[in-house]
Amino acid sequence: MSWAKKQDCIGTFSDPRLTGRIGVKPTLTALPRLVVDTLLMWQERAFERRALREMDDRMLKDIGVTALEAHKEACKPFWRA
Numbered sequence: 001m002s003w004a005k006k007q008d009c010i011g012t013f014s015d016p017r018l019t020g021r022i023g024v025k026p027t028l029t030a031l032p033r034l035v036v037d038t039l040l041m042w043q044e045r046a047f048e049r050r051a052l053r054e055m056d057d058r059m060l061k062d063i064g065v066t067a068l069e070a071h072k073e074a075c076k077p078f079w080r081a
Contacts (some may be wrong), residue, residue: 046078 052074
């Protein structure tokens, strides 16, 4: 494989949030946006898991979640989906 073909493979991403299109090299302005989006997603997960820990059985039943399911989800670290 020539150097040019190797270079085409390096730095390509399939995450459309990063480039807007699949398989396109990201621009320098796209990377900070991906970082910000990731941090906001982690913050939202942490908030939601904290809220799950505070719900009583009646509230969990209203949203269709068992106490065990809520406990498992609330114990996950914020970076895990």
